[in-house]
Amino acid sequence: MMSKKTARLYQRMQHGIQGKSDEVAALEQKAALAEQPAAAQPKAVKGKVAAPKEKEKEKEKEKEKEKEKAAAKPRAKAKK
DSSP states (O other), rough: OOHHHHHHHHHHHHHHHHHHHHHHHHHHHHHHHHHHHHGSOOOOOOHHHHHHHHHHHHHHHHHHHHHHHHSOOOOOOOOO
């Protein structure tokens, strides 16, 4: 039986070792995916990427409309 201090130290050491091995496994998986030909890799879903671009285009159109409205309005002269 270990003392409380040694037991905690041992647990934290094991936790660190597990974390490092998890990172190594993730990097190895990424490397394996990178080595595969492009046809074998999973494809990204187009809808997730296209939606933000469409929203950006809509915002740009709205800004252009606001600029046109602002340019069309005559400015009132400031009273002194």
